[in-house]
Amino acid sequence: MRAAALSAVLVALLVAFWLLREPPAAPMEPMQPAALAPPAAASPAPEMQNVPADASSIDADATEIAATISEITAHAAPTIRGCLADTGTDVRQRTVAVHRWTDAEGIIHFSDTAPAAASSDHRVIEVTGVPPISVQATGHDVNLPALLQQRAISDAQAIERILRNSLGIDGDPGFALKIIFVKAAEAYARFVPTPALAASDGAYSSRERTIYVRWQAREQDNFTIVRHEIAHALVHERIGNLPVAINEGLAGFFERVEVYGLGAQVALQGEQRALREVTVSDDGADELVDLLARDAGSFYAPGREIRYLRAFALVATLMEQVQGRAALGALLAAQRADSCQPVDVGGLLDQHYPGGLAALAADWSRWLREPPSTVHAY
Numbered sequence: 001m002r003a004a005a006l007s008a009v010l011v012a013l014l015v016a017f018w019l020l021r022e023p024p025a026a027p028m029e030p031m032q033p034a035a036l037a038p039p040a041a042a043s044p045a046p047e048m049q050n051v052p053a054d055a056s057s058i059d060a061d062a063t064e065i066a067a068t069i070s071e072i073t074a075h076a077a078p079t080i081r082g083c084l085a086d087t088g089t090d091v092r093q094r095t096v097a098v099h100r101w102t103d104a105e106g107i108i109h110f111s112d113t114a115p116a117a118a119s120s121d122h123r124v125i126e127v128t129g130v131p132p133i134s135v136q137a138t139g140h141d142v143n144l145p146a147l148l149q150q151r152a153i154s155d156a157q158a159i160e161r162i163l164r165n166s167l168g169i170d171g172d173p174g175f176a177l178k179i180i181f182v183k184a185a186e187a188y189a190r191f192v193p194t195p196a197l198a199a200s201d202g203a204y205s206s207r208e209r210t211i212y213v214r215w216q217a218r219e220q221d222n223f224t225i226v227r228h229e230i231a232h233a234l235v236h237e238r239i240g241n242l243p244v245a246i247n248e249g250l251a252g253f254f255e256r257v258e259v260y261g262l263g264a265q266v267a268l269q270g271e272q273r274a275l276r277e278v279t280v281s282d283d284g285a286d287e288l289v290d291l292l293a294r295d296a297g298s299f300y301a302p303g304r305e306i307r308y309l310r311a312f313a314l315v316a317t318l319m320e321q322v323q324g325r326a327a328l329g330a331l332l333a334a335q336r337a338d339s340c341q342p343v344d345v346g347g348l349l350d351q352h353y354p355g356g357l358a359a360l361a362a363d364w365s366r367w368l369r370e371p372p373s374t375v376h377a378y
Contacts, residue, residue: 083340085209085236088174098125133157134176140191142183142215145222152177155227158264159234159254162378166319167329169336171238178208179226183215196300201225204232228255239332240339244299245291245311246331252312253319267375268316275371278309284365285358288314292345310368317360317367318353319376327352327360 099111101119109115115122133156135149145151156177163169182188189198191212197203201214202225211229216222231254235242242250256266268275280287291310299307318324330352335343350357 083240084238085206085233086172087176087209087237088172099123100125132173132175133160134174135179136177137179138181140180140182141187142181144181145219148179151223152179152226152230154259155223155257156230156234158257158259158378159227159231162254162257162264163234163238163332166325166378167332169238169329169332175234175237176209177230177233178210179213179229180210181213181215181222185214188212188214202229204229204236206236209233209236224255227257228252231255238336240335241342242332242335243292243342243345244296245294245307245314246345248299248308249311249313249315252308253315264378265375266316266319266378268371268373272371272373275309275313275368278306278313279368280310280365282362282365283358284361284368288357288361288364289346292349313368313371314364317364320367320372323354324360324363 099114099122100108101115101122102108103115103117103119109119133153135152137144137148137152156175160171160175180191182191185198192198192200192203201216201221203212204210205212211226211233213222213225213229216225228251231251232247235247235250253266256268257264258267287310291307291314294307315328318328327349331343331345331348334348346357349360353360
């Protein structure tokens with residue numbers, strides 16, 4: 001019985017190893033970019049501290065959020081999957097051959113390759129499974145960061161968990177991440193041919209379903225960019241063609257996620273000064289309307305650093321209170337229900353935020369004047 005139990009454990013470990021291991025990188029073609037990360041200087045990575053989480057910030061009101069989202073999805077048209085990345089189809093239902101054999105010393109082995117030496121009792125076990133997150137990463141002209149695959153999987157799981165538990169956005173199992181790191185500016189420009197994107201530090205291609213990262217001297221900055229682009233990839237995977245201000249606001253929020261054990265937190269230590277420099281008028285109404293009305297071309301135009309920070313601050317304002325999370329979740333659910341056509345952000349926030357868009361603009365303005373130093377735990 002003990003041998004059988006040990007064999008079962010070994011099979012499970014081998015299957016888990018196979019499902020999570022990094023597949024070989026495939027040659028990549030140049031992209032048509034869809035979303036970009038701001039230059040590192042415009043949105044510096046915060047110096048995160050392991051501050052004890054404030055229990056009051058943990059979502060305890062998921063029922064209220066779920067009810068709001070259900071009200072939308074119950075009357076929505078079926079999801080138009082053609083505008084979702086659906087990368088899970090690339091990793092679903094893989095079958096692996098697990099080889100079991102006994103060597104000359106009587107020791108039982110499990111492997112994904114057949115035994116090279118003499119053996120007995122050789123059997124092949126076929127296992128089919130769905131790896132929850134698959135990472136295919138390569139360095140075009142630079143070595144990959146240490147522990148890249150593990151950190152990318154951990155960060156993606158944390159972002160996906162917040163989307164699900166705090167905002168009610170779930171999806172099919174399976175998510176494939178493709179990441180390419182490029183050091184030379186000329187090489188990066190070949191991958192990212194649009195001039196505006198060639199000056200960026202990271203970009204997500206919806207066509208290639210690939211994240212491109214311009215290599216940074218400080219390794220932590222590379223992971224900040226990766227988290228930003230993972231957020232864009234998950235929006236493409238789970239939600240659809242979000243208007244640019246909310247899309248970039250979510251990416252700015254999730255780039256600040258730090259994973260600790262089985263949980264995650266978002267903290268703002270060290271960023272208050274930069275945020276106060278992009279403050280808006282007391283009621284914030286004109287600036288909010290302007291931000292939400294911008295398309296990609298006008299959002300990424302010169303001066304975009306201010307818009308990145310204001311978009312991040314808007315999402316952070318919504319994420320602070322359960323009513324704000326419910327309003328943001330309702331907006332994302334409406335977009336997922338019709339993933340191709342960008343939703344009317346202003347109209348949805350006016351409908352679902354307590355007090356409407358005017359109240360949200362005032363709260364956003366107050367948040368920017370005095371950015372909180374609280375830690376949000378998830």
